[in-house]
Amino acid sequence: MSFDLHRPSSLAEAVALAGLFGPGARFIAGGTDVVIQINRGKIAPAHLIDISLLPGLAGIAATAEGYAIGPLTTYRTIERHAAFQGPLSALVEAAAVVGGHQVRNIATVGGNIVNASPAADFVPPLLTLDAVLDIAGPQGDRTVALRDFITGPGKTSLGAGELVTAIRFARLAANSATAFFKEGRRKAMEISVVCVAASLTLDASGTRCVSARLAVGAAGPTALRPERAEASLAGQAAGLTSFRDAGRLAAEASSPISDVRASADHRRHLVAVLVERALTRCAERIAGARP
Amino acid sequence: MSRRILNVVINGERHELLIEPHWTLLQVLRGQIGMMGTKENCLEAECGVCTVLLEGKAVNSCILLAGQVEGRAITTIEGLGDPEHLHPLQAAFIEHGAVQCGYCIPGMILSAKSFLDENPGRQPTRQEIREALAGTLCRCTGYGKIVDAVAAAAQRMAGKEPTP
Numbered sequence: 515m516s517f518d519l520h521r522p523s524s525l526a527e528a529v530a531l532a533g534l535f536g537p538g539a540r541f542i543a544g545g546t547d548v549v550i551q552i553n554r555g556k557i558a559p560a561h562l563i564d565i566s567l568l569p570g571l572a573g574i575a576a577t578a579e580g581y582a583i584g585p586l587t588t589y590r591t592i593e594r595h596a597a598f599q600g601p602l603s604a605l606v607e608a609a610a611v612v613g614g615h616q617v618r619n620i621a622t623v624g625g626n627i628v629n630a631s632p633a634a635d636f637v638p639p640l641l642t643l644d645a646v647l648d649i650a651g652p653q654g655d656r657t658v659a660l661r662d663f664i665t666g667p668g669k670t671s672l673g674a675g676e677l678v679t680a681i682r683f684a685r686l687a688a689n690s691a692t693a694f695f696k697e698g699r700r701k702a703m704e705i706s707v708v709c710v711a712a713s714l715t716l717d718a719s720g721t722r723c724v725s726a727r728l729a730v731g732a733a734g735p736t737a738l739r740p741e742r743a744e745a746s747l748a749g750q751a752a753g754l755t756s757f758r759d760a761g762r763l764a765a766e767a768s769s770p771i772s773d774v775r776a777s778a779d780h781r782r783h784l785v786a787v788l789v790e791r792a793l794t795r796c797a798e799r800i801a802g803a804r805p
Numbered sequence: 806m807s808r809r810i811l812n813v814v815i816n817g818e819r820h821e822l823l824i825e826p827h828w829t830l831l832q833v834l835r836g837q838i839g840m841m842g843t844k845e846n847c848l849e850a851e852c853g854v855c856t857v858l859l860e861g862k863a864v865n866s867c868i869l870l871a872g873q874v875e876g877r878a879i880t881t882i883e884g885l886g887d888p889e890h891l892h893p894l895q896a897a898f899i900e901h902g903a904v905q906c907g908y909c910i911p912g913m914i915l916s917a918k919s920f921l922d923e924n925p926g927r928q929p930t931r932q933e934i935r936e937a938l939a940g941t942l943c944r945c946t947g948y949g950k951i952v953d954a955v956a957a958a959a960q961r962m963a964g965k966e967p968t969p
């Protein structure tokens with residue numbers, strides 16, 4: 515097992531190198547997925563292109579419509595970002611349960627998205643925010659919705675030599691909150707058995723659901739948005755009945771597998787429970803933030 | 806795939822080394838330089854005994870390619886203090902009897918340092934300390950005293966308690 519390690523100093527150079535080496539090349543950011551996959555013999559790239567120090571791709575910026583997160587932003591940076599401690603706290607909650615501090619100090623959110631594990635923890639909260647990805651490549655730049663980007667376990671729509679350059683999403687409406695819940699077999703250092711993110715918007719009185727967006731991880735080949743569950747909430751009174759119904763519909767929409775971590779039945783049960791719990795937490799947060 | 810030169814600053818000292826592209830920082834530290842304070846175990850970033858500081862932040866050296874730290878600053882346990890000049894964390898681990906077999910301790914101390922340096926002067930809760938150390942396993946399971954030691958060191962580093 516060996517490869518050449520390249521360290522381009524600009525985005526253009528990185529894209530050019532990737533174009534030059536073609537399918538034998540891989541980008542490496544934090545390396546927490548790539549290095550382990552190489553060591554396990556799952557991939558054998560001839561060229562690794564180190565993007566970890568490329569300028570301008572790390573950090574979080576407020577934009578006119580919302581936020582832009584650089585793909586090289588680490589989980590620990592997300593966790594500690596002041597602007598994410600309020601209604602967007604699902605981002606903090608998801609970042610805070612990835613591995614331990616050592617992983618979160620170096621692993622990047624861009625790597626989590628492109629690695630496209632069905633259990634990737636940072637993907638569901640971004641799905642509920644309708645995040646889009648900016649992509650640069652040999653054929654030019656494009657923008658794609660995250661939900662269209664991940665196409666299967668470990669599969670994305672990324673073309674040869676293409677690089678994710680930003681993750682963007684709009685600001686939440688008034689009376690909104692988000693929440694993220696992960697269930698593993700232990701509290702830390704664990705891959706999700708199931709994880710769920712929710713984003714809920716209530717009406718001005720704080721009692722009725724205007725809209726809800728849900729995303730479920732590790733319960734299908736990709737993280738999924740259970741659309742019937744989301745639609746079922748619109749116009750309903752916010753509370754146990756509507757949240758439980760949404761949980762049931764989300765469980766029906768999921769297609770989990772049985773594996774060493776849990777059975778499919780157990781996963782489906784967890785989807786229902788965690789969706790209800792995440793919606794409840796959103797409603798509590800909206801109530802708590804009201805003057 | 807050819808050997809290449811790696812320039813890296815370890816514990817304040819400049820090193821120029823000849824490495825293979827697939828070598829990890831852990832392999833370089835132990836195999837090339839002969840610094841044995843950084844431990845080797847799971848090799849998949851699960852256990853934390855290989856923890857070093859990369860520009861002050863705790864990372865797992867077992868899955869960090871040495872080539873990725875070109876030009877950057879690494880701190881290992883050897884760089885933290887010595888028997889005459891213990892770092893407050895090292896002193897606190899000794900005082901609180903937080904060391905049993907010792908294998909995880911370099912990783913514990915460096916994980917704790919990285920975490921405490923994020924918010925200098927602030928006293929973390931025990932829960933926060935436990936979370937900060939979750940990526941570092943102690944199979945002697947002496948976690949209680951390790952948390953005691955980190956809490957005490959945090960106080961001392963914040964200047965709220967004089968060094969004895």
Ligand SMILES: Cc1cc2nc3c(=O)[nH]c(=O)nc-3n(C[C@H](O)[C@H](O)[C@H](O)COP(=O)(O)OP(=O)(O)OC[C@H]3O[C@@H](n4cnc5c(N)ncnc54)[C@H](O)[C@@H]3O)c2cc1C
Nearest residue numbers: 541543544545546547548612613622625626628634635678
């Ligand atoms: C001990 C341990 C615990 C973990 N726990 C969790 C967990 O709890 N939850 C979880 O979701 N994950 C977990 N992971 C997995 C991993 O840490 C995350 O998926 C991480 O976000 C990957 O980021 P990275 O920067 O390390 O990616 P890398 O390994 O550098 O890259 C991953 C993939 O993305 C590609 N890539 C990276 N950046 C870009 C970019 N900008 N554009 C195009 N392609 C890119 C790479 O080519 C590669 O294919 C864990 C890993 C370890 C080792």
